[in-house]
Amino acid sequence: MRSTPETEWDPQQLAWMVALEAYEAGLCKQCGEPLEESTKREHDFNNPFGTARYLPAEGTPVQCHCCAALQRSEKDTNALNPQFPAAMIHAVRLVPRG
Numbered sequence: 001m002r003s004t005p006e007t008e009w010d011p012q013q014l015a016w017m018v019a020l021e022a023y024e025a026g027l028c029k030q031c032g033e034p035l036e037e038s039t040k041r042e043h044d045f046n047n048p049f050g051t052a053r054y055l056p057a058e059g060t061p062v063q064c065h066c067c068a069a070l071q072r073s074e075k076d077t078n079a080l081n082p083q084f085p086a087a088m089i090h091a092v093r094l095v096p097r098g
Contacts, residue, residue, distance in 0.1 A: 033054075038054070066092055066094070069092040070090050070092055073090040073092065074088070074090055077090070
């Protein structure tokens, strides 16, 4: 009995992945907003003739405790690789207290 390898994705799945890649390429890498909107001159906070502006959302900021743990780890270990501290890979996990 012979087996025939299947492609990882069928044409429809591949089309979805290509579309997702194009969509994600148009997003700001920091806030996730579409660059087409978030970089418009009329959305600049300092533009007195602007039509809209970005403001902090109600109830924010909030602290992501996972991100805080990552930052503590980065701060505590920067001396281990002072030439390339960003090359250090950090990981945190949620553990029960006690």
